[in-house]
Amino acid sequence: DLKEKVPATFFQLAENSLKTFDVKVIPLLQQENKLSTEYSKLIASAEIEYKGQTYNLSGMSPFTQSTNRQERREATVLVSEFFEKNRDEFDRLYDELVKTRDAIAKALGFNDFVELGYLRMNRLDYNRKDVEIYRQEVLKHVVPLVSKLYQRQQQRLGLDALKSYDLGFEFEDGNAKPKGTPEEILANGVKMYHELSPETGEFIDFMVEKELLDLVTKPGKQSGGYCTYIPDFDSPFIFSNFNGTSGDVDVLTHEAGHAFQVYSSRWIETPEVVWPTYESCEIHSMSMEFFAYPWMELFFEEQTLKYKYSHLFGTLSFLPYGVLVDHYQHEVYEHPEMTPAQRRATWRKLEKMYNPWKDYDGIELLEEGGFWFRQGHIFNSPFYYIDYTLAQVCALQFWKRSQVDQDPQAWDDYLAICRIGGTQSFKQIVNTANLLSPFEAGSLSGIVKEADRYLENIAEADLVTPQDDR
Numbered sequence: 001d002l003k004e005k006v007p008a009t010f011f012q013l014a015e016n017s018l019k020t021f022d023v024k025v026i027p028l029l030q031q032e033n034k035l036s037t038e039y040s041k042l043i044a045s046a047e048i049e050y051k052g053q054t055y056n057l058s059g060m061s062p063f064t065q066s067t068n069r070q071e072r073r074e075a076t077v078l079v080s081e082f083f084e085k086n087r088d089e090f091d092r093l094y095d096e097l098v099k100t101r102d103a104i105a106k107a108l109g110f111n112d113f114v115e116l117g118y119l120r121m122n123r124l125d126y127n128r129k130d131v132e133i134y135r136q137e138v139l140k141h142v143v144p145l146v147s148k149l150y151q152r153q154q155q156r157l158g159l160d161a162l163k164s165y166d167l168g169f170e171f172e173d174g175n176a177k178p179k180g181t182p183e184e185i186l187a188n189g190v191k192m193y194h195e196l197s198p199e200t201g202e203f204i205d206f207m208v209e210k211e212l213l214d215l216v217t218k219p220g221k222q223s224g225g226y227c228t229y230i231p232d233f234d235s236p237f238i239f240s241n242f243n244g245t246s247g248d249v250d251v252l253t254h255e256a257g258h259a260f261q262v263y264s265s266r267w268i269e270t271p272e273v274v275w276p277t278y279e280s281c282e283i284h285s286m287s288m289e290f291f292a293y294p295w296m297e298l299f300f301e302e303q304t305l306k307y308k309y310s311h312l313f314g315t316l317s318f319l320p321y322g323v324l325v326d327h328y329q330h331e332v333y334e335h336p337e338m339t340p341a342q343r344r345a346t347w348r349k350l351e352k353m354y355n356p357w358k359d360y361d362g363i364e365l366l367e368e369g370g371f372w373f374r375q376g377h378i379f380n381s382p383f384y385y386i387d388y389t390l391a392q393v394c395a396l397q398f399w400k401r402s403q404v405d406q407d408p409q410a411w412d413d414y415l416a417i418c419r420i421g422g423t424q425s426f427k428q429i430v431n432t433a434n435l436l437s438p439f440e441a442g443s444l445s446g447i448v449k450e451a452d453r454y455l456e457n458i459a460e461a462d463l464v465t466p467q468d469d470r
Contacts, residue, residue, distance in 0.1 A: 007273050007423035016119045028104045035097045039379040042089060046082045065168050076165040077363060083373045084365040090373045091340035102336040113333040117383040122277045124425035130439035138323045141444040145452050146317045150357045163361040173465045176307035178249050178299040182216045182242045189252040192295035199415060203263050217241040225251050227258035234266045246307055249299045257288025265421025273422035280429050282391030284418055290399035305462040309455060315392055316451060322389035324354040325375060329383055344369035393438045396447045404450050
């Protein structure tokens with residue numbers, strides 16, 4: 001019997017792909033694709049003049065994160081002006097996308113695009129009601145802690161008020177930077193994985209010996225960083241561009257978490273379920289970042305506490321934004337008749353709920369609720385965002401169990417969910433890992449309390465980079 005040989009998730013995924021497609025919607029799917037491409041082209045067309053040079057949007061990033069506050073504000077205003085200038089076009093594109101997606105959903109027999117969106121994202125065992133409970137948990141437990149941490153940041157920076165362009169600027173003396181050359185960083189990564197467990201030691205040797213790590217930046221190399229799987233060789237492959245920031249270490253933990261999972265699940269003969277679905281994939285990568293905490297001194301030496309503070313704070317502060325992006329899309333697709341102005345008002349209302357610390361300092365488009373124009377997922381990958389936050393909440397539970405409670409079972413549970421790959425659905429994976437489901441009321445209170453205590457125990461003096469390291 002086929003069902004004995006092939007995991008149940010394979011059949012669920014196949015069923016989803018049948019439900020989300022019909023020949024009759026091909027013209028609408030082509031239209032959706034065309035609008036999506038137009039959005040990407042519009043974003044890429046940005047030419048922003050600043051200090052005698054022309055930059056695209058990503059080229060403006062260093063200025064929006066500058067140590068000079070005036071420069072941060074100027075850059076933020078210029079970026080916003082690009083979106084303001086093209087406001088009507090962003091509005092038109094999104095309006096047409098919403099109407100097109102609504103038409104696809106209704107042609108396929110769904111009540112609204114939310115139902116279809118969940119199936120497209122291969123959500124096998126949770127629905128919008130579950131997600132609603134989870135969003136409330138974030139609102140109740142995470143938002144107050146993040147507000148408190150931003151107040152601490154304001155005091156650290158000595159500012160009268162924290163504006164939106166100050167949020168990404170955590171430390172006057174810069175973020176923690178790893179020591180050593182790319183080769184030394186990789187050597188420390190190998191040492192770390194050998195000490196972490198026999199399984200990760202075997203994995204990292206395999207990756208190094210088979211030359212499955214392409215980490216160093218070189219001329220003409222594609223940008224970004226990712227992990228992929230090469231089925232013909234049953235091998236993961238990690239691609240990256242080391243640039244001397246803490247992001248280099250994050251590649252060695254996050255992307256290696258993905259790679260270790262797929263290395264562990266190579267035994268699965270059905271290629272479609274070697275990886276799990278989106279929200280489950282990220283559990284392995286984000287949790288590995290936390291399992292690696294005891295070895296961070298290899299990379300950051302006396303800046304280790306600064307790295308951990310920033311990393312944990314970043315994890316927590318992302319949750320409310322991720323939930324906001326999700327809640328907004330539910331509102332939009334449940335009310336496809338909304339006008340562009342109503343959509344912006346809806347975003348701003350939700351933003352004040354989930355991100356109350358966002359003070360846009362009078363920048364008009366942002367005050368009116370236009371920040372989401374820059375969030376590509378909203379245009380091109382509807383409903384793909386809360387997945388990151390669901391995984392993050394699971395990873396935070398592994399952080400608490402492994403780093404705070406010193407629970408020896410935590411690593412074994414992590415290994416178990418790496419081995420099963422995509423043969424289980426999200427709720428089943430959470431259960432196998434002995435974690436609390438994010439969809440249960442009260443699931444976040446424990447980790448939030450623990451994170452609050454952990455960050456409070458890191459003194460401001462520990463967040464200062466020694467003079468000779470700056």
